[in-house]
Amino acid sequence: DSGVTQTPKHLITATGQRVTLRCSPRSGDLSVYWYQQSLDQGLQFLIQYYNGEERAKGNILERFSAQQFPDLHSELNLSSLELGDSALYFCASSTSDRRSEKLFFGSGTQLSVL
Amino acid sequence: LAKTTQPISMDSYEGQEVNITCSHNNIATNDYITWYQQFPSQGPRFIIQGYKTKVTNEVASLFIPADRKSSTLSLPRVSLSDTAVYYCLVGSYTGTASKLTFGTGTRLQVTL
Numbered sequence: 528d529s530g531v532t533q534t535p536k537h538l539i540t541a542t543g544q545r546v547t548l549r550c551s552p553r554s555g556d557l558s559v560y561w562y563q564q565s566l567d568q569g570l571q572f573l574i575q576y577y578n579g580e581e582r583a584k585g586n587i588l589e590r591f592s593a594q595q596f597p598d599l600h601s602e603l604n605l606s607s608l609e610l611g612d613s614a615l616y617f618c619a620s621s622t623s624d625r626r627s628e629k630l631f632f633g634s635g636t637q638l639s640v641l
Numbered sequence: 642l643a644k645t646t647q648p649i650s651m652d653s654y655e656g657q658e659v660n661i662t663c664s665h666n667n668i669a670t671n672d673y674i675t676w677y678q679q680f681p682s683q684g685p686r687f688i689i690q691g692y693k694t695k696v697t698n699e700v701a702s703l704f705i706p707a708d709r710k711s712s713t714l715s716l717p718r719v720s721l722s723d724t725a726v727y728y729c730l731v732g733s734y735t736g737t738a739s740k741l742t743f744g745t746g747t748r749l750q751v752t753l
Contacts, residue, residue, distance in 0.1 A: 529684065529686070531684075560741065562743075568745075569728075569743050569744060569745040569746060570685070570728070570742075570743040572741065572742045572743075585742065615682065617684050617685075619684070619685075628673070628675070628732065628741060629675065629687050629690060630677075630685070630687065630741065631687070632684025632685050632686070633684055634683060634684055635682070635683070635684055637682070
């Protein structure tokens with residue numbers, strides 16, 4: 528158990544809909560990362576938050592947004608969903624207070640857009 | 642951000658030592674080298690991290706030459722349960738942001 532909690536584990540929805548994925552980082556970790564992994568694809572970095580502030584953006588679509596709350600949990604919002612958005616979405620956390628960064632991943636949310 | 646290159650796949654028999662090499666020619670002075678293991682439908686799991694020379698823990702060793710332009714993950718006596726995708730990640734926290742991007746990884750298949 529990595530200590531990172533993601534909910535829900537599975538999500539099935541239709542095209543055009545909006546969903547919210549939730550992540551609770553490890554206790555004490557200030558940084559949260561979101562990754563997308565499509566079938567047979569590597570992990571695509573989406574966005575990073577550190578102590579409530581956006582710190583880095585990767586290949587995140589404009590239809591996607593995220594935020595980190597004062598209690599440090601994070602939410603990834605996906606809107607106007609398309610079939611191609613079906614993927615595993617991972618959240619990871621780290622302390623981000625040192626040069627060497629170790630990421631601890633949650634078990635992911637499997638999103639299926641039908 | 643340092644780009645990494647790894648073999649797409651490797652095969653091994655159970656009980657053998659497996660060495661997976663990662664190339665990172667434009668590694669920066671502050672960058673660390675980290676390896677992760679991922680099983681299907683699970684999040685990646687940290688295996689080992691190093692900056693230079695050799696690092697060993699209970700599951701693997703990491704060899705980094707002096708020029709740090711490559712690194713080799715060594716898995717001693719693999720078992721069937723080591724079948725997974727292994728990612729090499731190069732990066733560091735700069736104090737403002739860290740954008741840790743994974744490559745496509747190496748798919749290791751272990752058979753009897």
